[in-house]
Amino acid sequence: MLKSATVGMARDCLARHAYTCAPFDLSNRLVQMTGPELEALRLSLSVALRSVLASLPLAVAVAWLLTRRRFAGRMILDAFVHLPLVLPPVLVGYLLLLVFGMRGPIGRWLYEQFGIQLIFTTAGAALATAVMTFPLMVRAIRISLEGVDAGLEDVARTLGAGPWDRFFTVTLPLMLPGILAGVVTAFAAGLGEFGAVITFVSNIPGQTRTLPLALYTALQSPDGDALAARLAAISFSLGLIGLLISEFIARRVQRMLGR
Numbered sequence: 001m002l003k004s005a006t007v008g009m010a011r012d013c014l015a016r017h018a019y020t021c022a023p024f025d026l027s028n029r030l031v032q033m034t035g036p037e038l039e040a041l042r043l044s045l046s047v048a049l050r051s052v053l054a055s056l057p058l059a060v061a062v063a064w065l066l067t068r069r070r071f072a073g074r075m076i077l078d079a080f081v082h083l084p085l086v087l088p089p090v091l092v093g094y095l096l097l098l099v100f101g102m103r104g105p106i107g108r109w110l111y112e113q114f115g116i117q118l119i120f121t122t123a124g125a126a127l128a129t130a131v132m133t134f135p136l137m138v139r140a141i142r143i144s145l146e147g148v149d150a151g152l153e154d155v156a157r158t159l160g161a162g163p164w165d166r167f168f169t170v171t172l173p174l175m176l177p178g179i180l181a182g183v184v185t186a187f188a189a190g191l192g193e194f195g196a197v198i199t200f201v202s203n204i205p206g207q208t209r210t211l212p213l214a215l216y217t218a219l220q221s222p223d224g225d226a227l228a229a230r231l232a233a234i235s236f237s238l239g240l241i242g243l244l245i246s247e248f249i250a251r252r253v254q255r256m257l258g259r
Contacts, residue, residue, distance in 0.1 A: 144178020
């Protein structure tokens with residue numbers, strides 16, 4: 001009797017859950033979102049975009065350096081670049097706090113010389129997101145660059161092209177699929193960054209409360225289940241759309257380049 005009662009209770013629970021979880025309509029959910037929720041969405045998009053734009057030139061340079069050059073300490077640099085992938089995000093945020101905080105060596109210098117404060121600001125959230133997504137961008141660009149025939153660069157050199165000319169006219173166009181894929185992947189991953197952001201810049205509405213932090217806040221509220229479900233569905237949809245766009249752009253550019 002106990003077993004049948006348990007099965008009946010589980011069946012009723014699943015039925016109630018299926019009844020309450022209607023098909024997700026992104027446009028309808030966006031209309032239903034309140035001001036603070038829309039602010040969290042806007043802030044997430046802004047932080048992810050700023051982080052990608054800030055780290056893209058460095059990611060291209062590092063990927064080229066690791067692929068085209070052999071030097072002492074190359075393996076150490078490679079490991080250091082990919083370190084955020086294996087470290088706990090909270091630890092990354094703590095390290096950023098030590099370095100870029102008001103008492104940190106770089107953070108104090110930036111504030112005293114230029115009045116720039118990163119901790120507890122949107123710029124700090126973009127920095128934490130950039131650090132966490134940087135390895136993803138470097139890895140995508142590096143894989144694309146490894147597929148570029150170095151012989152084409154040698155031919156351009158024999159024709160009199162300088163290093164910068166070879167890079168911008170030969171190498172860069174051929175590694176474009178990896179760059180675009182890395183940018184979109186890093187952007188999508190940046191929308192979901194949580195641990196490093198909340199550790200470094202806290203959870204401040206309108207300043208640092210991105211979608212993941214707004215979801216976390218809703219889960220801590222007694223009556224925040226509906227809001228949490230809505231934010232989770234939007235975050236899931238944005239991440240999935242980002243990955244699909246990344247794959248589509250990479251294949252489209254490869255087709256245009258005849259690869």
